[in-house]
Amino acid sequence: MTLFEDLKWRGLIKDVAGEEADLQKVLDGAPFAFYWGTDPTADSLHLGHYSSLCMAKRLANAGHHPVLLCGGATGRIGDPRPTAEREIISEEAVNANIGGIREQIKRLVPTAELVDNYDWWKDRSFLDTLRDIGKYISLNYMLDKDIIRRRLETGITFAEFSYMLLQGFDFVHLFQEKKCIMQVAGSDQWGNITTGVDLIRKMLDGQAYAFTMPLILDATGKKFGKSEGNALWLNKDKTSPYAIYQYLINADDNLVLDYLKVFTFLTKEQIEEVYAQQQAAPETRIAQKTLAWEVVKDLHGKEEADNAVMVSEKLFKGEFKGLSVNDILMGLKGVPxxxxxxxxxxxxxxxxxxxxxxxxxxxxxxxxxxxxxxxxxxxxxxxxxxxxxxxxxxxxxxxxxxxxxxxxxx
CATH class of the missing domain: 3.10.290.10 (RNA-binding S4 domain)
Known part of the structure; x- marks a missing residue:
């Protein structure tokens, strides 16, 4: 199975900039550089980011070069949300958050090259931005983006409105300086991604590629990795490995196959075998157990994954000796x-x-x-x-x- 075929089977390709056949040729062709970015809104990534990190690792494992951008510049403004403006965070907080995220990326995607867009935005003037970038993007083009249209009804600031120009130019910069020819992101970033592709064509007469992944949702329709509005952090000092294990082991039966495809590196044959066992004996929850163990192993190592299994089994049997109070409270969450x-x-x-x-x-x-x-x-x-x-x-x-x-x- 080629890389493109594997990504399609896993349901990881949603929107494609250009023709899907061209994307397939690039993905399955010679090694290339690609990028994925995130803004440093906290000092840790959370489980909702994990699908993007998995994607970066999949492409890296196929021989392509990951460039992971932490938005020190864009993080000072904030990507438009569907409902309201993001809270502005201080420069000190942004820098501290970048430090935390960088350490996680180094650990989870060791081959990644880490960049910060503040490095190329800090010396660029407002006039330069309007002259060199703004003239290539029409107001009608920006207003036609879905996230902008939705926010026009409730109000959007000029800073948020301009965000797509910043992210679009990030792609231009990385195309020039790092030879990044592809951007990958969640489907909520589609408007920003296509702006970058268009800017590369208009400013540089260049050819860039991009695709988005579907947003992963839980059984209630909330973004994956959120629990009552609180993120499950990838920093184990903020969220214990057992807490992540417990969250995943309770995954809905109707969604666990999709989660195995998106969040694990098991092969198609391995996943189909696990799911066949699940269907034959649903009470074993073998699919959820496999999902939870694989994710915790990837995030925190085999020892932590095995320990999470041990904690889960002890709690199921009502054995509490040797368990921390935090793990017990997580395992018994919701009891009177x-x-x-x-x-x-x-x-x-x-x-x-x-x-x-x-x-x-x-x-x-x-x-x-x-x-x-x-x-x-x-x-x-x-x-x-x-x-x-x-x-x-x-x-x-x-x-x-x-x-x-x-x-x-x-």
């Missing part, structure tokens, strides 16, 4: 919790916090070995619960039966 203020008899704790409807029922649960604390079965109805029982001094985990968990917060 209550504030534990003072020592009380176990019976009272059960009744006061909804684990039993009455003291009589609480005693029956205890007598029948249906209550465990921190993974240990308790059958003594006189037992008193104290704060020194808390794991890491922070939580006490109660379980009623096999699946009903409650967390006492100290």
């Amino acid at each position: 919790n209550f504030e534990f203020k003072e020592e009380l008899p176990l019976v009272d704790v059960l009744v006061n916090n909804g684990m039993a409807s009455s003291k009589r029922e609480a005693r029956e649960f205890i007598k029948n070995n249906a209550i465990s604390i921190n993974g240990e079965t308790v059958n003594d109805e006189t037992k008193v619960i104290t704060k020194d029982m808390a794991l890491e001094g922070k939580i006490i985990i109660f379980r009623r039966g096999k699946k009903k968990y409650y967390i006492g917060l100290i």
